[in-house]
Amino acid sequence: MKTNDNIIQSLQHKQYDGVRYACIERLKTDPLDIQAWTFLGQAMVGLRRGRMAELCFRRALLFNPYAPWESDALRDAHAVSEGRDDTQVLKLLQVPHVPVSACVLTRDNENTIAECLAALQGAVDEIIVVDTGSRDNTVSIVQSFGISVHFFPWQDDFSKARNYALSLAHHDWIFSVDSDEILYPEDKVSVRTAAALFQESVALIFALQMNQNGGSLSPYPVPRLFSRQYFEWKRQIHEAPQVLASTGVQKPMGLSVRIRLMHSGYDPNQVNLPGKMERNIALLQRVIHEDASDFTSLYYHGRELSINHRYTEAIPHLMKAYQLGRGATDAPLLPLIGSQLAYCYTLTNHVDEALEVLRRVTMDCPEHPDAWFSYGALLLGAKRNTDEAGASILHAKKLAATYTGTLPFDHDIAKWKADQALRQL
Known part of the structure; x- marks a missing residue:
């Protein structure tokens, strides 16, 4: 079975039929192979089958929703004629009806x-x-x-x-x-x-x-x-x-x-935001009163307080949430908790504490881009260790370009924020 490097080389030599065959064989084994769907879409563009190309790209995008290549790939698919259907590709795209x-x-x-x-x-x-x-x-x-x-x-x-x-x-x-x-x-x-x-x-x-x-x-x-x-x-x-x-x-x-x-849940034209926030804070306080070790609710409580600009109040809740989360066997929100805590420290002029929290998050959750970027940007803004700042921001840019996890992250790091920050070095 052809490797990605083999297929890339074949695409460069315009061997589109060979790429088509190789990708179909891979997808028969693994229908969730994102790279194979992407390569197959590129082969379909080369074979001037625009409709098939778009279907392949959209299947790849289903599993890779942050793909930076989306607009270029779909533009290429639309630039060629629809072409004839490919029965083997259509068969691979078929799924059973699940109600x-x-x-x-x-x-x-x-x-x-x-x-x-x-x-x-x-x-x-x-x-x-x-x-x-x-x-x-x-x-x-x-x-x-x-x-x-x-x-x-x-x-x-x-x-x-x-x-x-x-x-x-x-x-x-x-x-x-x-x-x-x-x-x-x-x-x-x-x-x-x-x-x-x-x-x-x-x-x-x-x-x-x-x-x-x-x-x-x-x-x-x-x-x-x-x-x-x-x-x-x-x-x-x-x-x-x-x-x-x-x-x-x-x-x-x-x-x-x-x-x-x-x-539209945070659109002030649609909802009463102050009322919604106060309701959330009251509910979270009740949950925490019943279970003081619920670090997820502690995090959300701290986040709601910080959204209301109550940063000093938020800090102890977020600090406790992070400490409890670090000791838990499963704490998927840990990078968000740490980043929110550092944000509150920064806005209350506790830069050293913010840097220490962000440094810890990059060690505890090295795959999430936001803490790496915030750490570098804060070092840069505080005029501390510019070499370390630049390395951290560059690393954040690479992570943001390839992150596929289920946590939210700042997409603008890869798009423009990292480059803008690096220009300050």
Whole structure:
């Protein structure tokens, strides 16, 4: 079987039929081989089969949603004629039909619920709506779609409401969507495709919540697609699917895919942000009071406080969260906790403490780019050890260009932030 280097050489020599054959053989063995799908798309461009090329590139993008080559690849596919179909490639692209239930929680979402439901039409096999006490026109809008509304009394616990929705679904695969999220039209087909490709796995699939960040959109991975045979929702607030103890699975597969959800949950024109933040803080305080060792809730509490510019209050919560997380067997949010703590230290003029935290995060979580960049940028801003600063920023740029994990990270590090910072050296 040809290696990547062999295939790259064949592409350079325009041996497109040979590349096509090699990639098809690889994909018969591993249909999730991102590189093989990408190479096959390039071969299809060379063979002037534009439609086949686009389908191959989009399958690769499904598993590699942050790919920097997306715009160039799709432009190349559209630049050639559609060409004839390739039956072998179409066969590889086929997946079995796996029915999916969308579960949507609502409460006073009359401004967003219609778009949310309209976007789900055709992407899933049924839509379950659970309302927790709307007083506006949300319920009547849902019913206008011919969708039944199930009522669940609000108990200050998002997981209870979400698990009630799971119990109503007729299908095992669940696509959980917030009522202020709108599925991208071009990603509709990806919902069932992802479920089909991972139906035999204990997989927690992360969609990309697209949030407005200044004049651009920032993707934030959120766990949205899973089988209820293996998962249920946990935590009262900032809830997440967790594997059922009865499965005996210690660590499920987690991966981000290209299923994008436009999010308006932090749009001041759509929601009462101060009210939402105060509600979150109150719920988190209650959770922490019941379990002071819950480092995930400690992190979210500190984050909510810092969003409200209460940095000094946030620091002890974030510090404790990081200490507890370091001692835990599974603490996927550790780099986010450390970066948030360093951010609060920086804004309260405790630069030495911020640098020490970031240095520790780069050692504890070396694969995540944000702490590396923040460490280098802070060294640079404080006029400390410019050689170390430059090395850290360069390393962050490399990590950000190739990161495929399920944690959010700053995409602009690879796009422009690292280069801008390095120009200061």
